[in-house]
Amino acid sequence: MGRLRLPAGLAITVAVCALAFQAPAAPAAPATHTRLTFALGKRLMAAGPQGGGLHRIASAPRQIYDASAAENGHRIALITNQQVPFPGRGSVRTIYLYRPGHGLTRVRRLKTEGDTTIAMSHDGRRLAFGRDNQIWVMPASGGKARQVTTGTGSNAFSPAFSSNDRSLIFSRATRNSPSVYRVPLSGGAGHRLTATGVDAISQSVSTQGLVLFRQQRSGGPELLRVMKEDGSGVRTVTRSDDPVFDLDPDFAPNGRSVAFVRLREVNGDRSPRRYAIRTVRTSGANEKTAIAHLSVRPRGLQWTRVP
Numbered sequence: 238m239g240r241l242r243l244p245a246g247l248a249i250t251v252a253v254c255a256l257a258f259q260a261p262a263a264p265a266a267p268a269t270h271t272r273l274t275f276a277l278g279k280r281l282m283a284a285g286p287q288g289g290g291l292h293r294i295a296s297a298p299r300q301i302y303d304a305s306a307a308e309n310g311h312r313i314a315l316i317t318n319q320q321v322p323f324p325g326r327g328s329v330r331t332i333y334l335y336r337p338g339h340g341l342t343r344v345r346r347l348k349t350e351g352d353t354t355i356a357m358s359h360d361g362r363r364l365a366f367g368r369d370n371q372i373w374v375m376p377a378s379g380g381k382a383r384q385v386t387t388g389t390g391s392n393a394f395s396p397a398f399s400s401n402d403r404s405l406i407f408s409r410a411t412r413n414s415p416s417v418y419r420v421p422l423s424g425g426a427g428h429r430l431t432a433t434g435v436d437a438i439s440q441s442v443s444t445q446g447l448v449l450f451r452q453q454r455s456g457g458p459e460l461l462r463v464m465k466e467d468g469s470g471v472r473t474v475t476r477s478d479d480p481v482f483d484l485d486p487d488f489a490p491n492g493r494s495v496a497f498v499r500l501r502e503v504n505g506d507r508s509p510r511r512y513a514i515r516t517v518r519t520s521g522a523n524e525k526t527a528i529a530h531l532s533v534r535p536r537g538l539q540w541t542r543v544p
Contacts (some may be wrong), residue, residue, distance in 0.1 A: 271489060273496055273514060273527065274313060275535040276301035280317065281335060286489075286496070286516060286540070287498060288527040295335050302353040304537025307361030308444060308490055310544040312336055312377060314344075314364050315537070316355040332366065334377060337544050344379045352394035355537075358402040359444055365396035365405055372396045372407055374422060388426045393418075395439050399466060400446045405540040407465070408438045417450050419466065430468035440485065442466070445492035447519070449474070451483070461486050461497060463519050474521050485538045494518050496527070496540045514538065521538070 274283045278300055284291040299317040306313040313335040320328045327350040334342045344364075352367030357377060365374050365385070370392040375382035386393035391411040399406055403422055408415045409429075417439045418427035431437040441449040446466050453459045458478045459509070464471040475494055477483050480502035486495050499513045512531040516523040528535075 240416050256334060271540060273538065273540055275538040276304050277533050277535060284528060286527060297333060297339050297341065300375060303355050304539060305355050305357040306539040306541045307357055308359045308502055310541035312357065312361040314355050314357045314377065315498060316353060318353050322510055351392060354395050356396045356398055358398040360402055367394050372405060382415055385422060385424050397439055397442045399442055400444050406439045406442050406448055441487045442487040443492035446505060447492060449486050449488060449495060450504045475517060487538050487540050490542050496538055498535050498538055
């Protein structure tokens with residue numbers, strides 16, 4: 238049977254119509270955007286992971302000592318600290334909750350001693366904070382607080398919620414030597430995760446089940462390290478030597494990278510100081526500077542999704 242031949246103009250028209258009626262391509266998956274948030278004095282700042290678009294998103298009445306965010310970025314907890322005048326002891330802490338579009342809300346005010354850090358659960362429902370050298374938990378929107386850690390002769394501090402938000406990873410200092418522990422939210426003294434004889438301070442936990450902490454041996458370098466929540470699989474992310482220190486690390490939402498603050502002491506006498514915010518893969522590869530040349534220490538560095 239012979240082929241049907243169409244005039245050239247009609248053939249082009251048919252081809253165009255055929256293309257027009259092809260099944261539409263599947264839409265591209267939306268890009269997952271993330272950002273870094275941190276406090277500079279009284280200001281809560283935000284920037285992209287590469288440092289672009291640095292801007293203020295909120296201000297607190299006093300200097301912000303720490304911040305912690307839900308992974309989706311919809312809630313950020315802030316804590317300020319006001320020293321009680323001599324001869325009084327301790328300080329007055331105020332906890333605030335920041336929500337995009339809603340501003341800053343005061344959640345709790347307490348007089349206490351000890352740790353000034355705060356932690357928000359990954360789902361944004363709970364807060365953990367230090368009170369009289371132990372760790373307490375309360376609803377993020379306010380309400381009754383409950384003591385979680387117990388124990389005498391030691392201080393519990395620097396809490397972070399576990400990957401499933403059902404327990405706390407924290408540090409406990411006994412005879413000035415801190416170690417990383419884990420305790421269920423039901424409470425207790427906790428189970429040690431890091432080895433004895435090594436100073437280790439907990440900082441952050443990813444939803445993928447990795448714990449990020451700082452470690453230092455007497456006279457040796459300071460390390461940022463990751464391990465599993467059971468204390469196994471320890472490996473080094475960064476290594477720094479005096480006068481350089483790596484502080485306040487936090488996981489990216491996908492758990493594959495870390496943001497941290499790098500402190501450099503210019504004269505070796507701890508004054509003046511220079512700070513930079515850097516990112517690195519948890520393997521230790523591809524370390525980059527996101528924000529450089531900060532003269533004020535960034536506090537409460539968090540890496541979250543953009544709400």
